[in-house]
Amino acid sequence: MRSQAMFFKARVGDKLADRVLQENLGKAKSKFVDARARAVAEYERDEGADFEALREAGKEIRNRTLANLDVWLETFEAKATERGGQVMYARDGAEICRLVTEIAQRHGVNKVVKSKSMLSEEAALNQALAAAGIQPIETDLGEYILQINDNEPPSHIIAPAFHKSKEQVAELFMRTHGSSKKSGIEEMTREARETLRGHFLSATMGISGGNFLIAETGSVSLVTNEGNGRMVTTLPKVHVVITGIEKVIPTLEDFATLMRLLPRSATGQHISNYVSVLTGVKGADELDGPEHLYFILVDNGRASLVGTEFQEMLRCIRCGACMNHCPVYQTVGGHAYGWVYPGPMGSVLTPLYTGIANALDLPHAATLCGQCSVVCPVKIPLPELLRGLREKQVEMDLRPWSERIALRLWGWVARRPKLYALATKIGVRYLNWLADGTDRIQVLGVAPEWTRGRDFPAPEGRTFRELYAERRTGQGR
């Protein structure tokens, strides 16, 4: 998928003005937040259960493999190969598309059922498969809704159609399935189930992502509620796993710990309905399961984070809690971010994976309120990483000339206390004059852009320095 992150500001304007979207976001936003809070509280009712300790453990598990990622990958690879899987690597989206197409052609596949894979979004795999004459079918309900809406990109990593109302889905189903228009969510879900069931039974290849790769056993784990992850890895004769090189974890015990964190952080469930740990291929006497298993382990920018100040981002387990709790995401939705990953984790990943210069606004699309790092199950310091990206923009001379001159000027003045005192004294009076006796400024004279969508609070009266000097000389009011 080509990043559109450079158009963030323009898109935000559109999203804020989109009444339907705003209504949909308003309806959805508190659901995940409330569910997570409830799940954490319920978890802590048990003796000895401390969610903070769990987060710390999750962080340590992820750090352990990242610290020696090369050796852990080799260990996973050896074990997965021993069990009959074939491990391949892809540097970027184009290589993913080439490998998957080759595998499909090798096995004479003309239809592929897909469980959710964000990496296949990074690679725009569906378009590549279609171009090769292979029909890709998204089977996660949210992803399916978007696929039949002309391959619309997802707006949330675990609820891809987060931005859509049921009325919009009903319209889409009527148009695509040629059926009567449904009004209830249950009826629509059944209609999708019936449509997709035929595809599950007839497709000869399944593609999934991977929540984790378990080094000890050479397994991939999949976490779903719908059961589509199980379908695409049980029925077709070929299973292709596409996942990032950073997803490897040591042991099954570590997996158990992470599974106490992931569902609670994502949807507020104690556990997701279906958690699968898949190892190797179907045995000779088995009645179901794939005969061929391929792992495509993808870099696409990940290796360049290893050993840098941004390595902590690689701990991410893709739960979506950061975006659920982000006031910016809640207001503009996921599409404004312009690439696969929205919200705070997207504002870190998009510039790092697609180029800092191509996503200049994203690290600034944060109030740095810190809520994302408070809820992150693996304690990624997202606000610090966003600040780090802002610093990189300055170091790389990517900020606009007006901002650079303004900051240089401010620095020059700030180093001259008398001049600074005079400048702020004049500034405060100028702002008070603009406020014209009220407590807010509607058009900020020197920077009108600032007040285009909000008022600027008027200063109280005099500068801090004036008040402080007054108090020191005992003339305080």
Next chain:
Amino acid sequence: MDAREDILFRVRVALGRTDANRPAAAADVQAAFAARSQGPRPQLGADLLARFRHESGVQSSSVDEVATLDEVPAAVARYLAERQLPQRAVVWPKYAALPWAQAGLAVEARAAQGDDAVGITGCFCAIAETGTLMTCSAPDTPAATSLLPETHIAIVPLSRIVAGMEDGWALARAELGELPRAVNFISGPSRTGDIEQTIVIGAHGPYRVHLILVRDC
């Protein structure tokens, strides 16, 4: 350079990998496998059965209890009749020999197909902490039986209820050696919240999960 070498090369450079520090990294891998240390776990107390029953309810599974395996078919027939579901099912070959016909059920032991209405399975063990079934695939315990039919009925011996997922892994290592192709943890019927974050039961998998606890087996 091929993709594998290229990616691993860059990771090694980024980590400062040398011949000198490689043994320490390999030792950390071996140490992790040897220790298999567990993270923080909730203490569930002694009554795992009560916890399992409660959590199964949270997951929207229904629960019945019988004394012996031979009573299972009648319990299945009763459940299906109460819900006006067809008295026919596909069952794990592992349980082919139970007295199904005596209970008036037409049960076939084979791989599940897309139009089977009821699937009957057992479980490798069951996890009290979350009301979860742990199933392991094998020739006589195929995976699709718990997935394709609209109704999934599972036999759960009380002796196989363990506290947490870690205990399930320990059992698997002890009894199976290495992991089977598919270990599936199943917690209630399939569901989705993808339209307006409203939970709907019965996405792609079963609409109903019914657990039959068996006291003596």
